[in-house]
Amino acid sequence: MNRLVSWHSCLLLIAMMILPLLLLIAKFHSGTELVRLRNAMVFNVISIEQSQWPGDNYPTNFRQESAPLPAAISKVIITPQANAQPLATMLQQAAVLNLDQRRLGGAIQADISTTLAQIQQQRGYCADYTEVINVFGHALNIPVREWALAFDGFGGHGHAINEIWDQHTQRWLMLDVFNGFYPVDQQQQPMSVLEFKQQLIVDRTKINLTRLSDKAFGFKDDAQALDYYYNGRHQFYLWWANDNISYDRQPLIKLAATLSPHLEQMVAILIGQFPQLMAIAEPDNLHMINTMQRLKIMLWFLFFYQVLLFIMLLAMLITLIIRRRSRT
Known part of the structure; x- marks a missing residue:
């Protein structure tokens, strides 16, 4: 011995x-x-059917925001007009992000108040914008969830977008604030993320893009935009939480964030505060899903x-x- x-x-x-x-x-x-x-x-x-829950009935394991607003956020929240449609209200609120100006880019990866201030100076990338829209939804009592799509087998090369719930029509509506548009069909009706995704595959000519601002539109033209999303058509997934304020306030996460964003995310995963990724399963992406599931098993084995x-x-x-x- x-x-x-x-x-x-x-x-x-x-x-x-x-x-x-x-x-x-x-x-x-x-x-x-x-x-x-x-x-x-x-x-x-998850299946497509499991992703189609209504915004007024979140799944029990979906972490919704309930924390009070930071002062910096409260200062910019508008008072919605009576009987205003949720999409119109959100677009009016999103105007505080200076969407009529070009983006300078660069990941912010900070608390929500700092992220808002940086975005107002035209900085940030897509996930920074989706986090702020999540918080705006909480402030305005508009259900919001965050989607993403990848181009490299559910890796880091991808994009994040929001979807807001329209209580009047009982539908989710896609909104890409970072790239400055939302999609509509030929009847000019806003589309959900999954409707947009399906129409990309079936016939993209029936999709129109309503721009929030010509300056902030993230592509040369609509055709380039549709090509971009088409390339990620089989790699859509939901982030299973919208509690960005509560996440920032978790003591261990705050401490780790002062050292490194990678350490912050690892700590959040280990204490169960990082959102779960819910990939939409379909016949054309099962090989990518299987690869990610094997990698998950390997990583957790390595951890233990x-x-x-x-x-x-x-x-x-x-x-x-x-x-x-x-x-x-």
């Missing part, structure tokens, strides 16, 4: 911990591949493997220290 508990054994355990991490980093070294690892750890699969080795290493170090002190 004494031979098993030695400084050489400790070094061996450390090597056994480091080697898998080095192999993982070697394979998933880019920013988009790190996002793939994050997505895999929270990856789940690291925890086990760390406990063993800690026990060995304590034993060696006690043994050394007893000799002196």
Whole structure:
């Protein structure tokens, strides 16, 4: 037993911990591949039917926002006009984001008040905008959820959009604030995300894009925009939460965020506060889904493997220290 508990054994355990991490980093070294690892750890699969719940009846495991608004958000919230349609109200509210100006880009990855201030200075990328729209929905009592689509097998190369609930028509309506438009059909009726997705596949010529601003429109023309979304047609997924304010206020997440956004997200995953990813399953994406599910199993196995080795290493170090002190 004494031979098993030695400084050489400790070094061996450390090597056994480091080697898998080095192999993982070697394979998933880019920013988009790190996002793939994050997505895999929270990856789940639902059917189209399971995604079609109404906005006035959220699933019990969907984390809705209930926290009070930060002061910076309260200052910009409008008073909705009587009997105004939710889409019109949200577009009026979104005007505080200076949507008539071109984007400078760059991920913000900060708390919601800082994100709002940066967006008003034309900074931010798509996920920053969707988070702010989530909070606006909470403030205006308009149900909102966040979709994303990927172009690389549910990895980090993708885009995020919102969908708001119209209580009058009992329909979800797609809104891409970052790229400055929402889609409508040939009767000029706003479309849901899944209607938009399906029409891209069937006949994209029947989709019209209503621009929020020509300056802020994210593409050269409508055809380029539709090509962009068509490329991600089989990789749509829902983020299963809209509680961005509560997320920012979680003490462990706040502490980790001061060190690194990657550490912040890992901590959020481990304490169960990071939103679950719900991929829409269909025949054309099952191979990508299977790849992500295998990656999820591997990552969680690696996590518990690291925890086990760390406990063993800690026990060995304590034993060696006690043994050394007893000799002196």
